[in-house]
Amino acid sequence: MTTKSSKQTPIDATKTVEGVMAAGQEAMQTFVKASTEGYEKVFEGAKVKAEDFVKGYDEFAVTGKDNVEAVVAASTAYTKGMEAIAGEWMAFTKSAMEQNMTNAKAVMGAKTMQEMMDLQAGFAKSSFDGFVAQSTKVSEMAAKVAQDTLEPINARVTTAMGKMSNAA
Helix, strand or coil: CCCCCCCCCHHHHHHHHHHHHHHHHHHHHHHHHHHHHHHHHHHHHHHHHHHHHHHHHHHHHHHHHHHHHHHHHHHHHHHHHHHHHHHHHHHHHHHHHHHHHHHHHHHHCCCCHHHHHHHHHHHHHHHHHHHHHHHHHHHHHHHHHHHHHHHHHHHHHHHHHHHHHHHC
């Protein structure tokens, strides 16, 4: 019976160490490659998120600016409309005061009580009709002021609703 020697030669040992080293090096390269790919994926995802954030902020800033412009336009329309209404009431008041002075002089110049009552009744009816006409005119002006004031705000709301619909 012969027995085989289980002793390794130095050359065999070197080959075994080289094999272990090669396997270790390959494992390290695989690890580095996987880590690098993972880092690149994470970095790319973070880059996309950062770009989305900047884009969202830019849209937010533009929206804020547009909203401020809409409020300024609404305030301007309201101010101009109220100035026109105030001017209309002032002109009406001035005209009514002048007419009342003329009417008072006519009433004072009446020769009889019946003439004075007739004049006063006519002046009262005329004054009331003028006030109703003026009120109707100012009401129409006020409706236009409301419409003109809300127009820029409505446009912004419509835009915002459109963006929300597109986002959903």
